[in-house]
Amino acid sequence: MHLELISLVVDDYDPAIVFFTDVLGFDLVEDTALPPEGGQPTRWVVVRPPGAATGILLRRADNDELRSAVGHQFGGRVGPFLRVDDFDATYERMVAAGVMFVETPRTAPYGRVVIFLDIAGNRWDLLGPA
Known part of the structure; x- marks a missing residue:
């Protein structure tokens, strides 16, 4: 399943x-x-x-x-979580493409993370290794 x-x-x-x-x-x-x-x-x-x-x-x-x-499917909270192997490269590519980020990247116990908005305005986490 x-x-x-x-x-x-x-x-x-x-x-x-x-x-x-x-x-x-x-x-x-x-x-x-x-x-x-x-x-x-x-x-x-x-x-x-x-x-x-x-x-x-x-x-x-x-x-x-x-x-x-x-833009409100997750009640203003992060809904989807997109995990990537190379956080910095993905983040830089997304910034260059005009993706809107609502914070600066940070390190959490589970890895590097930053919140971005999709085309509809929903919040996503971009996650990478610590």
């Missing part, structure tokens, strides 16, 4: 795909058109870190309830 996907609500598919693939370096695993929901075209879009088993299903906010969830 494993966790295959988590869902993340975004404003629109294409900018989110660019953020996850070009900025974070994830792989675009699937991008399939689906039958319309409520008259709106929809897609099954999955991104995943290279070599990871768990992916993220990008869900476009196509109604008021979903639009209100964009």
Whole structure:
């Protein structure tokens, strides 16, 4: 058994795909058109870190309830935790790509850590070895 996907609500598919693939370096695993929901075209879009088993299903906010969830899926707390082998190189690459960080990197008992915002405004931890 494993966790295959988590869902993340975004404003629109294409900018989110660019953020996850070009900025974070994830792989675009699937991008399939689906039958319309409520008259709106929809897609099954999955991104995943290279070599990871768990992916993220990008869900476009196509109604008021979903639009209100964009950027608030984790109640203002850190939701996803992205672990990398080379913290400094990844951090520098993300800064150069314009990722918004809400603090400076710090060392915690579990390693190097810094909080960043995804394209929707959700908080993530970037984690690396101590």
